[in-house]
Amino acid sequence: MFEQKFFGGRESAVASYCRSFPAVFERSQGAEIWDEGGRRYLDFLSGAGALNYGHNNADLKEALLGYIAGDGPAMSLDLRTSAKAAFIRVFSENILQPRNLDYSIQFTGPTGANAVEAALKLARKATGRQTVATFTNGFHGMSLGALSVTGNSHHRGGAGTFLSGAARLPFEGYLGDGFDTLAYFEKLLTDPSSGFDCPAAVILECVQGEGGLNVASNDWLQRLQSICRAHGILIIVDDIQAGCGRTGTFFSFEESGIFPDIVTLSKSLSGYGLPFSIVLMRPEIDCWTPGEHNGTFRGNNHAFVTATAAIELFWKSDDFSLAVQALAARVTEHLDAISAAHPSMVLCRKGRGMMQGIACRSPEDAAQITRFAYEDGLIIERAGPQDEVIKVFAPLTISESLLDEGMGILSGAFDRCAKMKACGAA
């Protein structure tokens, strides 16, 4: 009754991306990736945000090769290493200090889910409250705590048990302009009979990646922060997908001016696609006792090395940030052009910075278009509740010509889908 075994007859039926993109990949560079047969693809998936600097960046690669060749410790639990010291210094000097962010750093297990789990535990421990408020269409991971604050019902169903501890709130714009989502939140908090227990924290993505590129406005984030401050509720920004430059600044919340109590980072943090996560927390809430949240792979030194190199390469000045913003404007233009050409298929353009996309009116269209794109050598995925949003996740370092090439393929896939529908209707 269950599905057949997968890759090589051995892989569990849980495998997913490889169903859409069944090629066997062998080599990759920047925005390009080649399969075993030598066929080239453009990568607009970027490891779901884990390859913001593209595949195998030369500077990072050189740093990593040198470290390995020199027998630098590969793993170190949470022992101190030179590589870790360098990362802490470079991250502090180039990321935290210029933004006036006074954070302590926790090295958690190297997955986003693990960082989220640590953040949730810390928030509960620091406040003594048990509920964490989370938002419609939020996505935070697969382990039991992270899953409880995740909206997706397909993933929630995988738990095989009741998920507790989360209270759900509507994200900005959830029911259109008529529904002031934060007024609702505030009412729930101030009404002692609302049944909404004051939460330890809210956890949110400033731009919801998997949830469909929904953007929280700066105003909304500011109001959210005011409400939370008034009730002693911590703000956890899950910047695992939207952080590390994806929106045009290092953190997704920079423009809004809010100062989250806790921030989770992962995915592109290592710069090279290596597993690495951290939790940033205001020092006042760092109430951990030693080893209270531990884990084997907190000391992935290879990731420290490439992360350090990436920060030095991209974040010592504003230049990279400005370049990403310019590139994002080019993405916007492309998407607007496609939207204008296919008003019957396109609902709207969505997202911010280099995490933009097109919401199709029909999820089937979106699926068809990404299939066509793949046939033409473009790897691109979908997001949103119905997988109706085609999500352009090109590397931030992509050249204009490769970006245009990929956009051309995408545009062609829209055309082909439109033609197919016209035929079908005839």
Place this chain on the structure above:
Amino acid sequence: MFEQKFFGGRESAVASYCRSFPAVFERSQGAEIWDEGGRRYLDFLSGAGALNYGHNNADLKEALLGYIAGDGPAMSLDLRTSAKAAFIRVFSENILQPRNLDYSIQFTGPTGANAVEAALKLARKATGRQTVATFTNGFHGMSLGALSVTGNSHHRGGAGTFLSGAARLPFEGYLGDGFDTLAYFEKLLTDPSSGFDCPAAVILECVQGEGGLNVASNDWLQRLQSICRAHGILIIVDDIQAGCGRTGTFFSFEESGIFPDIVTLSKSLSGYGLPFSIVLMRPEIDCWTPGEHNGTFRGNNHAFVTATAAIELFWKSDDFSLAVQALAARVTEHLDAISAAHPSMVLCRKGRGMMQGIACRSPEDAAQITRFAYEDGLIIERAGPQDEVIKVFAPLTISESLLDEGMGILSGAFDRCAKMKACGAA
């Protein structure tokens, strides 16, 4: 009121191992590791079991350098890559097939906790039951699901919330010979008023690493399997620490002859200390739908490369296994000698294979002894409910001379502690 910031003034108070071993490490090879000042240490911690083949094994290093230099994709979500294909093939041919283990492989996020989370979800989903039975002194990870089946109260307290979904059972020997722990389990299952809801699964370590090197006998495991089979309860062997050769065979349960329904592997799986985990499951219970349990770092190709190289290097024949068993006998001899020399300090030798240790009568002694050992250049840790068990976790590839050297340091630390106590008593 909270602790001061740690390493570099930035690290969270949660840091732990680095408190016992404050050196800053820079280079490592096999069983040796050097700090920034050039001082050499022997490593009897081995990344808490993640470095069974020692630091930076030359063959694995070569394979990894080649892969990186050739621009092999570093991360691939769960896309198919040549590196993944090779791992699946080599793992099947050399690990599964010779042991007649027909398992499907799930690539989870690369931490042990993530593998445990996936295993728990799968067991619940496959059986439709919600409770998972777990054992006293079991250790399975820090995320909410994994933590709920973990015994350690220090870690449990970090959750900041009530941990549900687990039912606790006594491990073999929990109250000495008079208490037949499995008779108790069976009574709970067959008594319809016991209040013990029939669980989806039991999760256990055949040798409890963090819990104090408690060993389940083959008989006990066989009886446990019979009971579980009779009640449709799945058996999850968490082989994250005891697997990958640590007990002398690849899996810790081989000698017992049981066939677990689900097995989790991590730590030494990559062979190089890189984050990597898999869940093995009998194909009949692989009821996952595509993507139901996903995660960014399921495709850590660097780890695939070193894992493949490690299997080819160590597990193509029985030679390595036999060598590890011989080495383990040498560890036993050393520990028996120490025990015989210090009957007033030593309760007993514990553990199996290359995960043996000495249970001290006093946790303070154990702490003092490992501090003395560190002063003499030996990194060695403690385990057990009171951290009373000194845990010898040397690489499986250590030379006899380095093993003897390390054991000499440990023996000296016992002597020094004994002398100190004699003086103190005088």
Place this chain on the structure above:
Amino acid sequence: MFEQKFFGGRESAVASYCRSFPAVFERSQGAEIWDEGGRRYLDFLSGAGALNYGHNNADLKEALLGYIAGDGPAMSLDLRTSAKAAFIRVFSENILQPRNLDYSIQFTGPTGANAVEAALKLARKATGRQTVATFTNGFHGMSLGALSVTGNSHHRGGAGTFLSGAARLPFEGYLGDGFDTLAYFEKLLTDPSSGFDCPAAVILECVQGEGGLNVASNDWLQRLQSICRAHGILIIVDDIQAGCGRTGTFFSFEESGIFPDIVTLSKSLSGYGLPFSIVLMRPEIDCWTPGEHNGTFRGNNHAFVTATAAIELFWKSDDFSLAVQALAARVTEHLDAISAAHPSMVLCRKGRGMMQGIACRSPEDAAQITRFAYEDGLIIERAGPQDEVIKVFAPLTISESLLDEGMGILSGAFDRCAKMKACGAA
């Protein structure tokens, strides 16, 4: 640090109503009650809705005295008795059949909370879903299941543990006209990434008693029923306070035309203030196995006897219902007059039928007014999130003159409060 012992130096600090109304009561008749000193009070509290037919109604009293004198069994677990048979017959013929309500009857433990617990369990069991949706300001009882669906934070705090299993929805009008609460509910249900797990049931009061006399409109109830039917969600109407004629019809939902899947009744069901509860359920969802939900006091025959007498006395025709509606109109007039006289103190009149009241702008005013009323011989309580709603809960059988007398006292208390505030302001 805890409060002094209460009544007679022995009662727990949990005692509540007796703090507002400290007299020791000795005798009661209809809407009147006398304390040990012979002082007479009008009762506009009516046992919080448990005395809809007033104290010690003569016909019911006669039936009860006869039953007791004749050695009718007082308690019978759920054995069959003549008294139970009579109740089932009379309730079916006079309540269910004329309203075309085909319900099975479950005799639960005799408290409202127990009926709610049974309803929640049944809904979960019948649907296989675990969450129950509940509304802001809903009140359903103190046991763990009932409390989880109750909104009041004071009561929730008493649990001493995390309350799970409920999902909170905004009641009609929760944020004013701009917020379409059912559109929000429907969005949560149809969005597969909302994080709102499709519930087993919604539980609601058509008029929220403790929550502040909030009224669900017929349209809203009809729409709610449509949404629930579309998603296989059961509707539980908790008619414990609003049922048994309190709104002018036997059930509070009659006017709306909805057909709940489950209805809980208690409080005035016995007609005499004796503990008695039932759960009504559509026969198709009666999936209980024998004894699966049991309890000692399911067979309170004294309550069967008075309940049977009450139905025969009041519900054989429409006359009583019409009389209650006329009386309710008189209450409305009184409250409108008070409101008109004190616009600066009164926010609005609220409620429906004989469960109406006045929402004060200031909770302190409301408290002061009820204190003044008590001094003048009127027992009247408050409701609402801030206890800001003065709640007129006169017996449905009260004479016009006693109603007017009580309303006069209430009106006087408003005047006195107004005067006091004027002085205070001067």
Place this chain on the structure above:
Amino acid sequence: MFEQKFFGGRESAVASYCRSFPAVFERSQGAEIWDEGGRRYLDFLSGAGALNYGHNNADLKEALLGYIAGDGPAMSLDLRTSAKAAFIRVFSENILQPRNLDYSIQFTGPTGANAVEAALKLARKATGRQTVATFTNGFHGMSLGALSVTGNSHHRGGAGTFLSGAARLPFEGYLGDGFDTLAYFEKLLTDPSSGFDCPAAVILECVQGEGGLNVASNDWLQRLQSICRAHGILIIVDDIQAGCGRTGTFFSFEESGIFPDIVTLSKSLSGYGLPFSIVLMRPEIDCWTPGEHNGTFRGNNHAFVTATAAIELFWKSDDFSLAVQALAARVTEHLDAISAAHPSMVLCRKGRGMMQGIACRSPEDAAQITRFAYEDGLIIERAGPQDEVIKVFAPLTISESLLDEGMGILSGAFDRCAKMKACGAA
């Protein structure tokens, strides 16, 4: 697919006792009860312990008739009444003071489950801990909190959801003499890696009624108290079934000399089968705030009246207690005689005081025997995990001749069953 509607075509399929004893009862006196056809039965069920003083005791009846006739308030929420004052005084003077028990009294909703819910909440609130430890075969009620600490899987299954918050411990003798259940409990508490979170309280019955008449010895209770005191764990004795004289003393724990922190009473508390429960608590842990745990039927004055009369009638001296103990010895003799006559059918006699019974080797025999007994006019029920224990629950006030008569019927039923089996075997 569900069962047909029951009594009168209207009663839910959940009905239970009436399936074993389908007569329709009409009149009852002492230990006798008559059906509508005038047939007489002996009642060895006694309302599952709610009729310790038999049906319709004359003195209690007179007090109740007088109260009703004089228009004493029937229900009073938790307002003070003369009837409540009398109960508090009489209970304090005759029950608490002579036993040196300094308890505050909480008037909860009138069911045992409600008292248990209040006790669990109080224990959690007073200690700040979330788990409550409970015992195999314990039975505490059907609402979600009470059910979570109940062992019976049939009832637990009715929840339709996961039951959390309880930790299960083995009751005395659970695995025979070889298993020291309290040594196990103590090990779990003192081992910081046991995974057993230190509970707020243990809840237990000194004689488990529904669980099969399992008796906790005085020694075991004393040791349990020592362990609990050492860890700040509260002791809740659920004396709902075993209290009010059933074991020969008012409380079941008197002989053991323990002083529980919390005691729940219900069932026979009113003396007349009327719904009534209280929670007794040491004043130091009475941390309730006013109204934090409330409920409509906390003021069941009819029950106050009969409870007061019962205490005055039976508990002013030791006479009643001594008489019950003598009667219990007679029950023991009868049961021993039956056991001696049927060694192949009887496993052992169980229980204490007037809650004794016979454990049959086969549950089918037990069912057959109670059916035969009913045919001969004796109402008697079964208990235990498999319903294998025939439970003699005669009124404490039964005459020797009626006791002998009932025992004669039971003995005859054993004979008949033995004969039937002999024939079947032939």
